[in-house]
Amino acid sequence: MSIVVQNLRRTFGTFQALRGINLEIADHQLVALLGPSGSGKTTLLRIIGGLDFPDPGQGKILINGEDVTEEPAADRKAGFVFQHYALFNHLSVFDNVAFGLEVRRRAVRPGKAAIRDRVLELLRLVQLEGLEARLPSELSGGQRQRVALARALAIEPKVLLLDEPFGALDAKVRKDLRRWLRSFHREIGVTTVFVTHDQQEALELADVVVVMNQGQVEQVGSPQQVYDQPATPFLYEFLGDVNKVRKPGRPDLFYVRPHEIRILFAGDAEAEFHAKIEHLFAAGPSARLTLRFQDSRDTLDADITRLQLEEMGLSEGDEVGLKLALSTHG
Amino acid sequence: MGKKRPRSILPGFGLSLGFTLAYLGLIVLFPLLLVFVKASGLGWSGLLHAVSTPRVLAACRLTFGLSALACLLNCVFGLLIAWVLVRYRFPGRGFLDASVDLPFAMPTAVAGIALTGIYAPNGWIGSLLKPYGIKVAFAPPGILIALVFIGLPFVVRTLQPVLEDFEIAQEEAAASLGATRWQTFCRVVFPQLAPALVTGTTLAFARAVGEYGSVVFIAGNMPGKTEIVPLLIITKLEQYDYAGATALAALMLLISFALLLLINFLQRKTLVRPTT
Ligand SMILES: Nc1ncnc2c1ncn2[C@@H]1O[C@H](COP(=O)(O)OP(=O)(O)OP(=O)(O)O)[C@@H](O)[C@H]1O
Numbered sequence A: 001m002s003i004v005v006q007n008l009r010r011t012f013g014t015f016q017a018l019r020g021i022n023l024e025i026a027d028h029q030l031v032a033l034l035g036p037s038g039s040g041k042t043t044l045l046r047i048i049g050g051l052d053f054p055d056p057g058q059g060k061i062l063i064n065g066e067d068v069t070e071e072p073a074a075d076r077k078a079g080f081v082f083q084h085y086a087l088f089n090h091l092s093v094f095d096n097v098a099f100g101l102e103v104r105r106r107a108v109r110p111g112k113a114a115i116r117d118r119v120l121e122l123l124r125l126v127q128l129e130g131l132e133a134r135l136p137s138e139l140s141g142g143q144r145q146r147v148a149l150a151r152a153l154a155i156e157p158k159v160l161l162l163d164e165p166f167g168a169l170d171a172k173v174r175k176d177l178r179r180w181l182r183s184f185h186r187e188i189g190v191t192t193v194f195v196t197h198d199q200q201e202a203l204e205l206a207d208v209v210v211v212m213n214q215g216q217v218e219q220v221g222s223p224q225q226v227y228d229q230p231a232t233p234f235l236y237e238f239l240g241d242v243n244k245v246r247k248p249g250r251p252d253l254f255y256v257r258p259h260e261i262r263i264l265f266a267g268d269a270e271a272e273f274h275a276k277i278e279h280l281f282a283a284g285p286s287a288r289l290t291l292r293f294q295d296s297r298d299t300l301d302a303d304i305t306r307l308q309l310e311e312m313g314l315s316e317g318d319e320v321g322l323k324l325a326l327s328t329h330g
Numbered sequence B: 001m002g003k004k005r006p007r008s009i010l011p012g013f014g015l016s017l018g019f020t021l022a023y024l025g026l027i028v029l030f031p032l033l034l035v036f037v038k039a040s041g042l043g044w045s046g047l048l049h050a051v052s053t054p055r056v057l058a059a060c061r062l063t064f065g066l067s068a069l070a071c072l073l074n075c076v077f078g079l080l081i082a083w084v085l086v087r088y089r090f091p092g093r094g095f096l097d098a099s100v101d102l103p104f105a106m107p108t109a110v111a112g113i114a115l116t117g118i119y120a121p122n123g124w125i126g127s128l129l130k131p132y133g134i135k136v137a138f139a140p141p142g143i144l145i146a147l148v149f150i151g152l153p154f155v156v157r158t159l160q161p162v163l164e165d166f167e168i169a170q171e172e173a174a175a176s177l178g179a180t181r182w183q184t185f186c187r188v189v190f191p192q193l194a195p196a197l198v199t200g201t202t203l204a205f206a207r208a209v210g211e212y213g214s215v216v217f218i219a220g221n222m223p224g225k226t227e228i229v230p231l232l233i234i235t236k237l238e239q240y241d242y243a244g245a246t247a248l249a250a251l252m253l254l255i256s257f258a259l260l261l262l263i264n265f266l267q268r269k270t271l272v273r274p275t276t
């Protein structure tokens, strides 16, 4: 279901954590909330989930077109997955997942057998079959994460909200779960918002990336849009490797990503600038050159293929010519 | 080399275990064992005879009955107080928090005298209750009040740290899954507090059973009516009835130990392993 956030403000004491957030998320989308630490991602997610509320009269939350701003979490049917899972330590995996069904009013509570079927089906979905009798303390981090997910899904949530779902996991598990979440989302199709401060994760996984900074939304777009056409200098620096350099002899700053630099022979007529290779690092599929402009203290990084490196026979100390695919911001 | 033992990651296990056993043995178990040795001098029939007089039985009923009641009251209200102290911020909270320890800190006789002063028929509260024919001091309700008083900090102080460490996110998770506040408390919070609550209540009970100082002032000490076991033991000692006193002491020890074991067992069953 769709989520709309209108003009949302949230103040803690005198500190403005959210300063007028506007956001529209279409049905079935997988959305990443990306931003540096303290930018308000968790606060926004909690307000969408009904765990926190905007300043009085300052903003609205619509889920599926319905104003839910004043609705407490218990009525909102938003599945929330916490950064540290927040599993019920005293309950088995089965009882954790069944919780949302067990606490329903008698009139709408499924029977014992129906609950059992549903829980086992969910555990199959998150690939935890056979672990239903374990306690949370007997699971690995990745398994706990999936129990938390199954628990949130048990209530057939209108939207799924995940706060740094892979934050506490090691790189390998993280990568696996990331891929798994992608196909999983395709399968169940529920509108999903996840918080992350890992840009790689956001760009790889999401249909839409929302970049936040200091309580505001900086840009909303597809991963490619956000990466290729950053709307603000903040975004340029925040997303991906970027060189921030002054053109030789000129005062204005420009941003250029390492793979947007073409390396030419020093004598090449196409060369816009000249620089010296200060450092060369060639491991993996590409090589990274650290270049220093002539007559300048500025350095910049450039990535070229190993093949090009060998063909041109470059080594440290060589003079090269540069041509930049420029995206300038002053 | 003999058989290989599985290696423990904690160093000095043997040493620390040995020390613990020796210490516990010397400080706690040895003196208590002597009580049994002395009591056994009476022989079974002598023991049974010494503890089955109506006066002793009445004192046992009174002591264990009121102690149980007091610790149950403390269990309920101690939980409430710990909850309020941890979860709410209000002016005077620091003062209230500190005052919880008062029953720990002051000589129990002082507590006894103060409580008696208030609840005696001519005291503040006692005089209010007197017209209704309610007698608190010098009657079982007075003993109960003294036992509640000295037991309260045990419950509050064992619960507080557990409650403070409790992950608020679990409550939020319950709420987002549709649970009401009450369901969240009953199904999520309470079960995880239960082990600490059992511990605190047990401690309060154990303390109440052995309490002497604060009770003797308010109890009235009428044999068969408001006489508690610890007082009876002292009375017997004063009458040079060492055998009777020892027999009674041995009985108290047995009952207390059995109860503590039972509660320990209960606690083990409710124990929750936290995820880390
Ligand atoms: N309950 C609170 N009381 C006071 N300030 C708060 C509270 N919750 C959040 N803040 C402040 O609001 C700002 C945004 O916090 P939030 O948790 O939303 O950041 P975040 O983007 O999730 O950061 P991170 O990536 O580190 O999790 C922070 O500066 C934080 O200190």
Ligand SMILES: [Mg+2]
Binding pocket: A041, A042, A043, A195
């Ligand atoms: Mg956060």
